[in-house]
Structures are given as C-alpha cells and as structure tokens.
Amino acid sequence: xxxxxxxxxxxxxxxxxxxxxxxxxxxxxxxxxxxxxxxxxxxxxxxxxxxxxxxxxxxxxxxxxxxxxxxxxxxxxxxxxxxxxxxxxxxxxxxxxxxxxxxxxxxxxxxxxxxxxxxxxxxxxxxxxxxxxxxxxxxxxxxxxxxxxxxxxxxxxxxxxxxxxxxxxxxxxxxxxxxxxxxxxxxxxxxxxxxxxxxxxxxxxxxxxxxxxxxxxxxxxxxxxxxxxxxxxxxxxxxxxxxxxxxxxxxxxxxxxxxxxxxxxxxxxxxxxxxxxxxxxxxxxxxxxxxxxxxxxxxxxxxxxxxxxxxxxxxxxxxxxxxxxxxxxxxxxxxxxxxxxxxxxxxxxxxxxxxxxxxxxxxxxxxxxxxxxxxxxxxxx
Amino acid sequence: xxxxxxxxxxxxxxxxxxxxxxxxxxxxxxxxxxxxxxxxxxxxxxxxxxxxxxxxxxxxxxxxxxxxxxxxxxxxxxxxxxxxxxxxxxxxxxxxxxxxxxxxxxxxxxxxxxxxxxxxxxxxxxxxxxxxxxxxxxxxxxxxxxxxxxxxxxxxxxxxxxxxxxxxxxxxxxxxxxxxxxxxxxxxxxxxxxxxxxxxxxxxxxxxxxxxxxxxxxxxxxxxxxxxxxxxxxxxxxxxxxxxxxxxxxxxxxxxxx
Numbered sequence: 001x002x003x004x005x006x007x008x009x010x011x012x013x014x015x016x017x018x019x020x021x022x023x024x025x026x027x028x029x030x031x032x033x034x035x036x037x038x039x040x041x042x043x044x045x046x047x048x049x050x051x052x053x054x055x056x057x058x059x060x061x062x063x064x065x066x067x068x069x070x071x072x073x074x075x076x077x078x079x080x081x082x083x084x085x086x087x088x089x090x091x092x093x094x095x096x097x098x099x100x101x102x103x104x105x106x107x108x109x110x111x112x113x114x115x116x117x118x119x120x121x122x123x124x125x126x127x128x129x130x131x132x133x134x135x136x137x138x139x140x141x142x143x144x145x146x147x148x149x150x151x152x153x154x155x156x157x158x159x160x161x162x163x164x165x166x167x168x169x170x171x172x173x174x175x176x177x178x179x180x181x182x183x184x185x186x187x188x189x190x191x192x193x194x195x196x197x198x199x200x201x202x203x204x205x206x207x208x209x210x211x212x213x214x215x216x217x218x219x220x221x222x223x224x225x226x227x228x229x230x231x232x233x234x235x236x237x238x239x240x241x242x243x244x245x246x247x248x249x250x251x252x253x254x255x256x257x258x259x260x261x262x263x264x265x266x267x268x269x270x271x272x273x274x275x276x277x278x279x280x281x282x283x284x285x286x287x288x289x290x291x292x293x294x295x296x297x298x299x300x301x302x303x304x305x306x307x308x309x310x311x312x313x314x315x316x317x318x319x320x321x322x323x324x325x326x327x328x329x330x331x332x333x334x335x336x337x338x339x340x341x342x343x344x345x346x347x348x349x350x351x352x353x354x355x356x357x358x359x360x361x362x363x364x365x366x367x368x369x370x371x372x373x374x375x376x377x378x379x380x381x
Numbered sequence: 382x383x384x385x386x387x388x389x390x391x392x393x394x395x396x397x398x399x400x401x402x403x404x405x406x407x408x409x410x411x412x413x414x415x416x417x418x419x420x421x422x423x424x425x426x427x428x429x430x431x432x433x434x435x436x437x438x439x440x441x442x443x444x445x446x447x448x449x450x451x452x453x454x455x456x457x458x459x460x461x462x463x464x465x466x467x468x469x470x471x472x473x474x475x476x477x478x479x480x481x482x483x484x485x486x487x488x489x490x491x492x493x494x495x496x497x498x499x500x501x502x503x504x505x506x507x508x509x510x511x512x513x514x515x516x517x518x519x520x521x522x523x524x525x526x527x528x529x530x531x532x533x534x535x536x537x538x539x540x541x542x543x544x545x546x547x548x549x550x551x552x553x554x555x556x557x558x559x560x561x562x563x564x565x566x567x568x569x570x571x572x573x574x575x576x577x578x579x580x581x582x583x584x585x586x587x588x589x590x591x592x593x594x595x596x597x598x599x600x601x602x603x604x605x606x607x608x609x610x611x612x613x614x615x616x617x618x619x620x621x622x623x624x625x626x627x628x629x630x631x632x633x634x635x636x637x638x639x
Contacts, residue, residue, distance in 0.1 A: 009577035016568045050571035063574045107626060 001303050003186060010069050012116065017076040020049070026080035032207030033083070033352050036199075038163055039207055042084055043121065052091060053116025056100050061107055061116035067242070071249040075300070078253025079260070082356035083360035084206035085253055089246030090159040091115065092362075095122025095168050098239045102227040111166050111186055123164035124243075125155035125213050126236050131371050135170075135233065136179040142171035149173075149225065151185065151218045154197075157363070161211035162196045165189050168239075169213065170232045182232035186224045193218040202356035241314045243364045245307065248300045248320035251328035251360035255293040258353045259329075262286065262335040265348070269339075282338060289331045296324040315377040321360070322370035328357035382435040382530070384426045385486060386459070387496040387509070388419040390443055390450040399608045415450055418497025420565035422558040425527050426495050427566065433530055436460050438489060442470060442481060448581050455576040456568035463489075467585040474599035476502070479511030481596055484589045486516060493535065494555040498523060509557035519554040524636045525562045 005013060024042055032039045046052055054070040056062025063069065070092060078085030096115040099107055114120040131137040140153025151171050158167075167187040174181030187194060197212025227235050263286065266277040276282050299320035306313035332354035336343040344348045361367050392411040415423070426437045436635050439454040441447050442465040465485050473481060486494065494516075496509035506522070513520035525545065526538040533552045538545050538609035540559060552555075586596070594600055622630060 008449070008452075009574055012449070012456065012568070013573055013579075015569065016456075016570065016573065020567055049567050049569050056568065058571065058575065061571070063571045065570075065574045069574075 013069050014072050017073050021076050023082050025084050029081035036206040038209045047118025052118045056116050062111045065306040072303045074246050074249040075253035078250040079257035082254050083205045085250040086208050091122045093243040093246045094124030097242050098168050122164040122166045123160035125158045125169035127157050138172050140171040142173050149220045151215045153212040153215050158213050163209045179233040183229050184226040184232040185220050186233045191218050204359050241317050244317040244321040246304050247364045248324040251324035252300050253298045254328045254357050255331040258332045258335040261350050262338050292327045296327040299323050318370040318373040325360040328360050332357040382492045383490045384435045384437050385491045386423050386426045386439050388441050389500045390447045391416045391502045392502050416497050416500045417560040421560045421563035422495040422497045424563040424565045431606045451581050456573035462581045465584045469586045469597050474601035474603035475505050475507040477596045477600040479508050482593050483512045483515035485584050492552045496557045498557045498559050513555035521550050522557040524556045524558045561594045
C-alpha cells in the first residue's frame, strides 16, 4: 500500500484532500458535468486553502511538499470529479511548473507567486490545429521587435482557457529550425490582441474550460520570454514529463472512484435474491480492477518519487500515464458493466467516469506518444 | 490576546468499547476525530485571531497518539500546542482531568479559555466549568456566538433551551461552545507542511507536580459501575385510520391531556 510509506504530513494532507473532496467536490461533480460548468467556487476554495502550489518552494507561496503530495491531491480530487483534478493539474504542472523550473527570479516573483498563493489561475498552450503530437509544425510565430515580441497565431484545446490569468505558450522564433526554433512565453489575459475562441463541447471532463487561444499581434515584453530563445521545445517536453504525473494521477483517481462506486452498488443491488457482490463474476472483476488500479498507482508514485529525488523520471512518467490511462478506461468500462442498465443511465456517476477516463488516453501526449517516449528511452544509446 | 483552546480526541463512532474491569473507555484501534464541540471552540479562537489578532494555544490531555490531532490543529491555524500526558493521569474522571488541565493552564498566559460544551464520548459537559472553578475565573457555558472583544470584555450569545441571552463577560474567563454555530475550517495546505515538524511539548507530572492523590483513578471521585446504551422506550403506537377517525382520535387524545 502506498500509504504505508508516506510520511506523516503527506498522510495528513491526504486526509485534508479526502475531506475537501467529500464535502466540496463530490456534491458538485454531477452538476458540473451536466451543465458543462467550470467549478469556479471549488477553485476559489482550493486557492484559499493553498492547494494551488503544492510542489513549489514556500518562498513563492508554495507548500514545498513535492510531487508525491501533488499527485495525491490530483488523484483524490479525480476520484469524485476529474474536471476538478485536471484544473489543478494543468495549473500546477503545466503553468506554474515551467515557470518554477525555467523562470528568472523576477518571473517567479511576478507569476509563480500569485499562481501558488491562489491569486491567479494558470494554463498552458502548445497544441495547434495543425500541430498536435507533431509540435514542429507550429504556425504561431513570435517576431522580435525592439523591446518586445509580436505573437500571432492560435492554440487549441487549452485547459483552463479564459478562466486562467496566466498562460505559458510556445511560438516559433525561427521557423527554419523546426522544433529547435520554438520559444516559450508567459502571457497575461488582457494583453491587447490576446482573445479566446468558443468553448469546446466535449465527451468528458465537461466542466473543464477548453478553448482556443487567439493571438493577433500580441505585444509581449522581452522579459516574458521563458528560458532562452529557441529553447521552447525542450521546455515543453520537460513540462509535459511532469504533467504526465498529474494526468496519470487523474486517471488513477478516476479508476479508484469507479471501483468504490462499483463496490457500493454491488453491495446494494440484488438479483436472484442475492446482492450481486456475492456472485463470483463480480468478485473476480473487482479483484482484477483493484489489482490494475494499484499497479497504476505504484507507477504514478514511483515517477513522483523520482522527480522529488531529483532523478530522471521521463520514462517512468510516460509509463505511468500510458498504463494509468489504459487502466482508467478498462476499470470504468468494466465497472459500468457491473451496474448493468442502471450504469448506462445518468442517474449514476459511473457513465460520467467512463466518459472522463477517455481523455486521459489522449491529452498531454496520446497513448501512442507515450510509447514513443518510452521506446526512445529504451532504444537510445 | 492569548487564547487557550481545550480539545479532546474522541472516537469517530458511537460504538465505544468499555473496559469491564475499570469501567473506562477502550481507545486503542478506534478511528478518532477532534471532538465536534471542540472544533467549534477552535474555530471561534481562529476567527478572533483573524479579526482582532490573538495567539491561539491548543491544549489536550491524552495518550501520545493525540499529537496527530494537535498537528491538525496547528495546520488549521493554531500557533502552539501542548500535550498533557503521563501514566499517572490515566483513569482520571472529569474532576481529576479538570484539575490537571487547570494546573497546566496555570503555566501559560491566557486572556480567554475556550472549551467545547461536551465531548461526544462522555457527554458530561463538566470539564469546561470545572476548569473555570479550579482557576477561579468566570465562565459562560453553551456559547452560541462570540460577537466582539472590547478591551477586557467579551460579548457573547448564550443559548438556553428555548431562549437566548446576549451578555458581556470580563476576561480572563472561560467559554464552552456549541458545535452548531461554528464549523471548523479546513487545514491550510501550506500551513500543514510548514508546521509538520513544529515541536509539540509534552507536559508530564514532572513539570506540573500535582499531588498523586488528586489525579488518575485515585484522585477521581467518580466510580463507574456500568456503562450501557439506554434502551429507547418508545410509547408511540402507529394507528391505521381514515382521516375522519384520525382527526377524532387526535382531538380525543388532546382532551385527555387537559
């Protein structure tokens, strides 16, 4: 069991997240999905209780608690509401993360601190209409002017779009260099020329705000260049390595939530004069799902521990995400089957969990992209 | 302003097992929580800390495992915490417990002491008032709301069964608080990690030096003969009647009372 090796404070933090999820997140999950509503009030409470900067240094307002605690937070939230889980994950590992890793002291003070303190929400933009896994085909360009860059282009499928105040985005500074010509910038909502497209209608995580970012000659001060010029692709890959721990935790949380829902249902539901938990098929299915979910959890926390220890974790994070996403999909599908016809109705949460699980196989690198990362680690020498 | 909050770790269940030999509660292995009324007491203290500024010190008497609860109190916003623990204190009833708590409180600075009205495991509601008596300070029990503090006067609403009184009390004083009016905030994630290694001093009888005749089982005048759950004696009887007969039955019953 993961909890056996957690230190006392991380266990206490887990207790906090469980209580918070039970009282604040779970009661809203159905409505947030049904109305495709961003759970702003929950985000405000998470900001108030300083849950928005879990792995970052306390001098910037973070908890200094590492990725183990952060993964635990995303996992716990996602058990009840995957939308809330991804809001925290995108904010923490995709926006605050690269600023913490690559930012200058001034950038950290200006942007990381309000992100951690809960004054600002963050988002990250890499994907474009014609550049998904093929990030080198980006069309968004940043042209160097006297004291600023002028950014033109667009990003799609951006989590927390419009709701967020701070955006870490990539743009081409030298098109001829392909991926080696990408740079990263910090943008603020409200910059002239920076606007948002319509909200995407999605299969799952429907409360999460997903929109297009549109840049029309946005003037970005030079001090908002994150890292060095043309270092953007490396920053993006590093950011996604960490992000995968968050999404793997989200997937594991969805699986855990689905198993708990199935246990509750199979104890209550009677057929042939017995609770359906008493049928061996139910027992065997639950045993298999639990085993896979725990295996996923171990991969998630292994990657988180490696990151906390300052060791390479890119391969482990990719494996955790690949495996956990598959497990989330399998667990929710098979758990729904245990519900029979009721599981297919929106009366129960299990169909939402199944819809939510699918995205974990796609975003922050598809399953196929994870396999590219993993095999690249295996075959290089 | 210095506020001392008395808290107790209680079993998170109504199923309590009693040691048949001593008639006291078995606490090992049962999930625990901060006693609900004490949670309200801590929230009152933290609200005062926020509004007028105060140092909040949390005090509990109990076994070593109660430290985890005190860490939760620190994560919620308390500034300091003390554990009062000694083998000599084991088996204390409310009288001996109040004596020990009051001796511990005497070693600290305070303007206000806040206790929960009662603990859900014993339900005596005696410890708060007895502590005030041992300390010879005024007490207000069943506090529902703390309104304001002006110089050394605190304004509060005290709830009786069917009416309420707003009154001023001179500090230092002791309040016992009801859980209904205040919900304890969540632990603050940042504070939780910041206070993770804050020392929690243990006060033993080496420091308090209370005469052993006044503490533990020896110092407890209460003798528990037997602990049991009272059977509900429900005199209500369901009657299947049509509306007209039901109305007549009700009128008849009411008449028989008057």
